[in-house]
Amino acid sequence: MLNTLVVLVIIDSLGWTLGIIPPLIYTYKHYDYPVVLGIKLLGGGPFDKLGIETVILAGIVFIIISLLKLLAAYWLWHFRLDGAVLELILLAVSAIFWYGFYLPFGPLIGLPEIVLIILNWNALH
Secondary structure (H helix, E strand, O other), rough: OHHHHHHHHHHHHHHHHHHHHHHHHHHHHHHOOOOEEEOOOOOOHHHHHHHHHHHHHHHHHHHHHHHHHHHHHHHHOOOHHHHHHHHHHHHHHHHHHHHHHOOOOHHHHHHHHHHHHHHHHOOOO
């Protein structure tokens, strides 16, 4: 089960990182949100009310947080408890961005990660 957790954390990390970079670059270059299939990417959530500069900054911070999940995955792969603790912290912080950007798929991968962390807790040291 620990292998499944590590794979989920890596998918979580790379999925958000690679998924947010193109719309973030577009937003920075054009000072407007990209629209794909009628959906305004990055905009429309609570962060949008704070201005486009805030959205860009929040996007950069979210990328950093998502990349830190790779460190958590590495530590989890080596049965380190601090990997589980780091991942729980990063999931809690990520929830702010899921809400702020209206990212409904965040909890769909975050909740299974939490369950797998709980199930693997005793195997970590």
